[in-house]
Amino acid sequence: MTTAPAALKPAAPARKPATMAQALGRALRDEMAADPSVHVLGEDVGTLGGVFRITDGLAAEFGDERCADTPLAEAGILGTAVGMAMYGLRPVVEMQFDAFAYPAFEQLVSHVARMRNRTRGAMPLPLTVRVPYGGGIGGVEHHSDSSEAYYMATPGLHVVTPATVADAYGLLRAAIASDDPVVFLEPKRLYWSKAEWSPQDPEPVAPIGRAAVRRSGGSATLVTYGPSVPVCLEAAEAAREEGWDLEVIDLRSLVPFDEETVCASVRRTGRAVVVHEANGFAGPGGEIAARLSERCFHYLQAPVLRVTGLDIPYPPPMLEQHHLPGVDRVLDAVARLQWESEWTSGARTGEEAP
Amino acid sequence: MTTAPAALKPAAPARKPATMAQALGRALRDEMAADPSVHVLGEDVGTLGGVFRITDGLAAEFGDERCADTPLAEAGILGTAVGMAMYGLRPVVEMQFDAFAYPAFEQLVSHVARMRNRTRGAMPLPLTVRVPYGGGIGGVEHHSDSSEAYYMATPGLHVVTPATVADAYGLLRAAIASDDPVVFLEPKRLYWSKAEWSPQDPEPVAPIGRAAVRRSGGSATLVTYGPSVPVCLEAAEAAREEGWDLEVIDLRSLVPFDEETVCASVRRTGRAVVVHEANGFAGPGGEIAARLSERCFHYLQAPVLRVTGLDIPYPPPMLEQHHLPGVDRVLDAVARLQWESEWTSGARTGEEAP
Amino acid sequence: MTVLEQTGAYRPAPPPGWQPRTDPAPLLPDAEPHRVLGVGAPGSGVGATDPALLKRFYAELVRGRRYNTQATALTRQGRLAVYPSSTGQEACEVAAALALEQRDWLFPSYRDTLAAVARGLDPVQALTLLRGDWHTGYDPRELRIAPLCTPLATQLPHAVGLAHAARLQGDDVVALAMIGDGGTSEGDFHEALNFAAVWRAPVVFLVQNNGFAISVPLAKQTAAPSLAHKGVGYGMPGRLVDGNDVLAVHQVLDEAVQRARSGGGPTLVEAVTYRVDAHTNADDATRYRSEDEIAAWREHDPIVLLERELKAAGLLDEEGVHAAREAAEETAAALRARMNEDPPLDPMDLFEHVYAEPTSRLREQADQLRAELAAAADSAEASNTGEWDK
Amino acid sequence: MTVLEQTGAYRPAPPPGWQPRTDPAPLLPDAEPHRVLGVGAPGSGVGATDPALLKRFYAELVRGRRYNTQATALTRQGRLAVYPSSTGQEACEVAAALALEQRDWLFPSYRDTLAAVARGLDPVQALTLLRGDWHTGYDPRELRIAPLCTPLATQLPHAVGLAHAARLQGDDVVALAMIGDGGTSEGDFHEALNFAAVWRAPVVFLVQNNGFAISVPLAKQTAAPSLAHKGVGYGMPGRLVDGNDVLAVHQVLDEAVQRARSGGGPTLVEAVTYRVDAHTNADDATRYRSEDEIAAWREHDPIVLLERELKAAGLLDEEGVHAAREAAEETAAALRARMNEDPPLDPMDLFEHVYAEPTSRLREQADQLRAELAAAADSAEASNTGEWDK
Numbered sequence A, B: 001m002t003t004a005p006a007a008l009k010p011a012a013p014a015r016k017p018a019t020m021a022q023a024l025g026r027a028l029r030d031e032m033a034a035d036p037s038v039h040v041l042g043e044d045v046g047t048l049g050g051v052f053r054i055t056d057g058l059a060a061e062f063g064d065e066r067c068a069d070t071p072l073a074e075a076g077i078l079g080t081a082v083g084m085a086m087y088g089l090r091p092v093v094e095m096q097f098d099a100f101a102y103p104a105f106e107q108l109v110s111h112v113a114r115m116r117n118r119t120r121g122a123m124p125l126p127l128t129v130r131v132p133y134g135g136g137i138g139g140v141e142h143h144s145d146s147s148e149a150y151y152m153a154t155p156g157l158h159v160v161t162p163a164t165v166a167d168a169y170g171l172l173r174a175a176i177a178s179d180d181p182v183v184f185l186e187p188k189r190l191y192w193s194k195a196e197w198s199p200q201d202p203e204p205v206a207p208i209g210r211a212a213v214r215r216s217g218g219s220a221t222l223v224t225y226g227p228s229v230p231v232c233l234e235a236a237e238a239a240r241e242e243g244w245d246l247e248v249i250d251l252r253s254l255v256p257f258d259e260e261t262v263c264a265s266v267r268r269t270g271r272a273v274v275v276h277e278a279n280g281f282a283g284p285g286g287e288i289a290a291r292l293s294e295r296c297f298h299y300l301q302a303p304v305l306r307v308t309g310l311d312i313p314y315p316p317p318m319l320e321q322h323h324l325p326g327v328d329r330v331l332d333a334v335a336r337l338q339w340e341s342e343w344t345s346g347a348r349t350g351e352e353a354p
Numbered sequence C, D: 001m002t003v004l005e006q007t008g009a010y011r012p013a014p015p016p017g018w019q020p021r022t023d024p025a026p027l028l029p030d031a032e033p034h035r036v037l038g039v040g041a042p043g044s045g046v047g048a049t050d051p052a053l054l055k056r057f058y059a060e061l062v063r064g065r066r067y068n069t070q071a072t073a074l075t076r077q078g079r080l081a082v083y084p085s086s087t088g089q090e091a092c093e094v095a096a097a098l099a100l101e102q103r104d105w106l107f108p109s110y111r112d113t114l115a116a117v118a119r120g121l122d123p124v125q126a127l128t129l130l131r132g133d134w135h136t137g138y139d140p141r142e143l144r145i146a147p148l149c150t151p152l153a154t155q156l157p158h159a160v161g162l163a164h165a166a167r168l169q170g171d172d173v174v175a176l177a178m179i180g181d182g183g184t185s186e187g188d189f190h191e192a193l194n195f196a197a198v199w200r201a202p203v204v205f206l207v208q209n210n211g212f213a214i215s216v217p218l219a220k221q222t223a224a225p226s227l228a229h230k231g232v233g234y235g236m237p238g239r240l241v242d243g244n245d246v247l248a249v250h251q252v253l254d255e256a257v258q259r260a261r262s263g264g265g266p267t268l269v270e271a272v273t274y275r276v277d278a279h280t281n282a283d284d285a286t287r288y289r290s291e292d293e294i295a296a297w298r299e300h301d302p303i304v305l306l307e308r309e310l311k312a313a314g315l316l317d318e319e320g321v322h323a324a325r326e327a328a329e330e331t332a333a334a335l336r337a338r339m340n341e342d343p344p345l346d347p348m349d350l351f352e353h354v355y356a357e358p359t360s361r362l363r364e365q366a367d368q369l370r371a372e373l374a375a376a377a378d379s380a381e382a383s384n385t386g387e388w389d390k
């Protein structure tokens, strides 16, 4: 009766500010709509929509069997999800917090990671384990662990973590669609980060396994992921004052690791700092720094440095700022990248390192 | 009546060949005898003496409450051990095999590693978790994992692994006597390795946290531990033919990590290869290589290389020899340490690495 | 000769390993939750209970309720990171605390601040975890209260191990471990109960069945006849009790503690109760339950139940009610005042208690943080000086 | 108005959340293990069972026993890495396999090779794990047999998830999961049974209680009246059966499968049996049990029990016995012959099935191994040539 605007062929849909949490929820919704074999299960994911409300609305839209509240038992959740995947479903499991995924560790390591291999490919497990991880949200004990080192050290798993709203959507859809099990790490403190984004017209996202250069620069490379990406971008801005033009790489996928992109950058800049929240010792940065040191050896003007969480159990909220790698520590590490090249070139002959 | 030899003051007791398994059992016995608060618990540790017979005779000598068969539940074993330690006992837990420690992962990571920290030191947990680990024994699936990366990445735990008979005894006693929780990794395939050794007169062993130089050499340093120590020693012997004089360092303790000893060696040799059975990616060698690359940067004549298990789930016994780092792979890595020094010194200017 | 060839007598008997099982009947829980208050003639419920204890119960319930509202208020003021209120469950909290002797141990979950306080813990120390200045604010050995435990059910095996250790040492110590209905689904619950029963460890397991695990109702948690029925599978008696009836809970726990202390082994107690507040201040309970349901439970309020019985028995008058409320207000005021002070924080503590001795790695990191803090203090001073110089 | 102030009616009623629980009585297991063979007049035990099925049982039992002895012999010849024999437990193994329809799923533990073979799996493929040429020697989807599972109890949640998924898809598929007495102590057992009961998943849990978990006797494993009593705590019926009486096990499993298929939910079955051989060929059972005990169980041998009943019922004669043994010998001979061949091994397989697509890292490692193998082949050829040249 009225020429409602809706009747007009719509222009490119408006891109409005959306949070990462919304984009994740939308990714779940769109995968569930696209593929009836996608099932969501976990603690409080149904009626409540999850403690972070990522699954909000899914039970209402798809019914409480497709988005199911389970009994409170993480090994049971992941173990039954394995069985569901064996029958051809595509389960997406939510672990309520990082530390509460540990009860499911045996299922993850001994079954999820191995079923395809065990059966020579006959029985792949297309299964996604969503784990909200990391700190910076004032969480009390056991609510802020960065557990990615455990998953990275487990062959058979993919380990993916977004840092932007667009990636959150694109990578989660890719994870669910993957025929391999994916541990999908959601940086809790970025849940409420915002970007202009439209679910109708999402940006295409590179397939799992590709890093993104978030900022180009020639002085040195910051290699990072997840919650530390904004920190590194901020540090890179601040570094301009010191005359450093830093490149920032967001790994996005820890397994597979995009060695090509990272090495290309470091070979160009000659200097690198790896930044993450997880503990330093035997943490993700160990692998990354070792790999860069090996593969870019002849290009490095300085040792690859790491700026990480301290080697302590995750601290109580009132002290967490001292644990988390912040802009200052990143800049401090950049400053230690041996910019006095005279000294550097002499050093190879064997003086004591500083 | 007769002048029995026993009546004479005995000379230094004879050192007879003993296996690592025997030395471990003796360490348990001697600690139990020395300290009534030491309790052993686990699956089959009592009547049977453990599937590897490490605890053989303990129940007979100390009673089945001091060396107790538990119900079959690893989280329960470790969890009750935590409670026993809270009451002042010193529990020593046996996990039957590496992969069967995974059910206890939450107890280990969320409690064992944190109780001291959580309580500001008021409630330390003097608790030892013995884990037979590694492959090379023809074990079927789940019986050959090298799980040390998980434990190393968990602040609050000490991680110790012997490679010799004497260390097995000395380090296990030190672990049990430690007021910190220790994950004591026993290299299964060295259980039956032998050395001249006497329980009456055990060699003094350095405290936990000190690496041992098992072989001195000036060409390059092999950094290794546990089951790979004999492999590296054999490789070092073989390397003499090629004119390389290799230093072999047995870390013994992965946490704390003896950076001093390892860095001193690598600064001297200028070249290093890290060798272990665990998967390479995000494995223990990542941390070690990263640390050496950083701390010995100006002394390195070549990138630190790693020879590790492949990045695959542990293979079936008939294929495990292709997975395990052997002498040839170690020698191959040594050969890749850029011995053509002309090329090396030019390389710093930026040619493509090989 | 293989088994195939053998020619033994034909024995139409049960398998040789078989022995008649212990009779499960004594393990089965009460058909209805055990209740005391309001069941008989008005006032009769107090029975022979020591009047001093009755007054103590009343005072603690009133104080506990007030503590909950005060703590929740503190979250709104940013003085607590989070608070899981036990309003509606005070009878369980208080009865658990008072069921134990000094030498016994309490193993609370994250919701059981009240039980710890009722056992004598400093009300501010009890909140350290939830304020966020440290994980545990007290030395567990002092009052024998294990750290408030967040990973669900994981403290249960600790309680079993501790109780078992005490028994091995010849001490007649009992451990009481608290857990929610949701927590009973965790593997650790199963393993703890099984170890306890096999070891006949002196443990009492108190399940506060408050109907929900965050948003998940009991019906999605279990299909068991009752949570107390879970005892049967471990060979452990299960008891069912009205969790809002403090005297009933007390009786049941007291019996279980005595049984444990005298070598009778563990008991599983299910207390049927209700969480009147949301899961925590951060939760929105309207998403998963109705006002009607809450209203029905408010009718069955633990304080009201006790208050009426005490009044009917002539053990409480308006003055007594007033005095209890006054005392509760004092606790709340003191709590408020103390919680409004910033807790002393020393970032260097982060390195102190990871190991008995800090590793060289931790010493390096401590040096770095110390330098950072010094630099920050310098620049703060500089800018302060700047301020003053202006 | 706070709860403290409220003035509702005094309600001496059970707590509002309380509803009479489901009656546990129907969940409680039989007082004695259900038995059929040898209970009534000789021969009567076969009842109305299809004679073809009875003969099938007999043939499978005899074949299974022989398979066990053959496999154990193969460990001595170095042809198997290890073998956990199920001698003495064949009735459970066979009854489990035959209780299922083709569309159903079997979830065996590491000891249940026989069940897999009785379900139709190639006897050599069934041994892949234990021979050590790969982890699983068959495509689980083909005969709907999950991989033989080593980490105890971890396959139980898989069975529940699969059965639940099937039900959600509208398929009337049942999953039968096998586990030992020791395995019931694991947290995964608890979680699986709980999920199954809450979801009313069509699963049958068969616990073979063979008295030991390696060396640990049942009394150190549980204090429960019986393992079947563990069902009560999940709201699931428990059944107790003589595990050496193949007809009894068959009846109980058959009922449980029908119940599951028709939407009645899961059942827990405890079969009382005995492991006549050591835990595996690597075990020394003399360390923890007596010859007398074994002898008593040999008297209650599953094959003998069935054989006598069939003979008494006129369904089996010496010729039939002979034929079954012949068939078993044939299976054993074929197994021996095929197992004496080296299995085809391709080390490059190591990289093929880690992910759908090998990562670049795996491709690098594959290249390295390929080069190593080529070099080794070259040098082997060179030295062979050397030999011939001499």
Ligand SMILES: Cc1ncc(C[n+]2csc(CCOP(=O)(O)OP(=O)(O)O)c2C)c(N)n1
Binding pocket: A043, A072, A096, A100, A103, C111, C150, C151, C152, C179, C180, C181, C182, C183, C184, C210, C212, C213, C214, C275, C279
């Ligand atoms: C192992 C583990 N998983 C998940 C959580 C997150 N979590 C905290 S409280 C809670 C619900 C607990 O419910 P219940 O046991 O009934 O106790 P209540 O909160 O009702 O007191 C959940 C899921 C946790 N703390 N630990």
Ligand SMILES: Cc1ncc(C[n+]2csc(CCOP(=O)(O)OP(=O)(O)O)c2C)c(N)n1
Binding pocket: B043, B072, B096, B100, B103, D111, D150, D151, D152, D179, D180, D181, D182, D183, D184, D210, D212, D213, D214, D275, D279
């Ligand atoms: C999680 C786990 N812990 C320990 C083991 C080692 N293990 C293999 S079999 C076994 C005993 C199993 O006993 P039971 O469940 O009774 O089965 P049975 O061997 O009697 O068939 C043990 C402890 C394992 N396989 N998995």
Ligand SMILES: [Mg+2]
Binding pocket: C180, C181, C182, C208, C209, C210, C211, C212, C213, C214
């Ligand atoms: Mg609850």
Ligand SMILES: [Mg+2]
Binding pocket: D180, D181, D182, D208, D209, D210, D211, D212, D213, D214
């Ligand atoms: Mg058994």
